[in-house]
Amino acid sequence: MNDFDNGTIRGYEKEEKYNSEVTLKLMEHYKAILSLLGEDVEREGLLKTPERVAKAMQFLTHGYHLDPKEILNSAKFKEDYQQMVLVKDIELYSMCEHHMIPFYGKAHVAYIPNGYITGLSKIARIVEAYARRLQVQERLTVQIRDCIQETLKPLGVAVVIEASHMCMQMRGVQKQNSVTTTSAFTGAFLSNNKTREEFIHLIGLKLH
Numbered sequence: 504m505n506d507f508d509n510g511t512i513r514g515y516e517k518e519e520k521y522n523s524e525v526t527l528k529l530m531e532h533y534k535a536i537l538s539l540l541g542e543d544v545e546r547e548g549l550l551k552t553p554e555r556v557a558k559a560m561q562f563l564t565h566g567y568h569l570d571p572k573e574i575l576n577s578a579k580f581k582e583d584y585q586q587m588v589l590v591k592d593i594e595l596y597s598m599c600e601h602h603m604i605p606f607y608g609k610a611h612v613a614y615i616p617n618g619y620i621t622g623l624s625k626i627a628r629i630v631e632a633y634a635r636r637l638q639v640q641e642r643l644t645v646q647i648r649d650c651i652q653e654t655l656k657p658l659g660v661a662v663v664i665e666a667s668h669m670c671m672q673m674r675g676v677q678k679q680n681s682v683t684t685t686s687a688f689t690g691a692f693l694s695n696n697k698t699r700e701e702f703i704h705l706i707g708l709k710l711h
């Protein structure tokens with residue numbers, strides 16, 4: 504068990520949630536970065552900034568310390584229900600691995616149980632566990648799908664993520680309104696058009 508276990512993201516307001524050795528090292532680096540960017544690191548407003556950033560970055564990447572399969576297994580229940588279970592509009596905040604700039608949006612996750620269900624909150628927790636890392640949207644989508652498929656072995660899994668990438672909004676190509684949609688399916692969502700269409704209808708995705 505380390506400070507980040509239990510599949511929890513709560514408790515980050517508490518000092519002991521941070522690894523103090525890592526925080527100190529990150530602080531040194533962020534102080535140097537601020538200086539390289541042309542700032543006066545001794546001015547009052549910036550005195551605590553390296554420490555704040557060091558902690559913020561640890562929070563934004565705390566998914567590395569979570570085990571998503573363990574999260575699902577911790578609430579895996581035997582149940583005969585064999586209809587679609589959909590958790591939609593799960594908000595997510597991640598960071599693109601190319602620029603370390605946020606991308607944010609929502610995930611829609613569905614599965615069709617095959618003997619086992621999981622606690623609904625655990626679906627949102629695994630989204631969180633994979634999102635709170637440096638990511639590309641495509642990999643995030645597939646990781647969520649594979650985690651559910653491999654842990655619950657359901658009849659099918661569907662994951663759709665709609666996200667805006669700030670690296671495309673505030674820099675680079677500077678397109679404010681583009682939304683990227685990615686999807687990943689297994690089982691019945693691949694083989695049965697009706698099942699996939701029902702999912703797409705339920706999440707309200709507009710296909711052009």
Ligand SMILES: Nc1nc2c(ncn2[C@@H]2O[C@H](COP(=O)(O)OP(=O)(O)OP(=O)(O)O)[C@@H](O)[C@H]2O)c(=O)[nH]1
Pocket residue numbers: 599600601638639640641668670671674675676
């Ligand atoms: N496929 C994919 N690309 C992403 C994601 N997040 C950011 N990117 C893209 O990663 C690419 C990196 O391209 P590079 O040409 O190496 O970097 P760059 O010169 O900063 O590119 P620009 O953003 O076009 O200025 C860019 O096209 C980004 O839009 C993501 O989740 N998935």
Ligand SMILES: [Zn+2]
Pocket residue numbers: 599600601602603604668670671
């Ligand atoms: Zn980027």
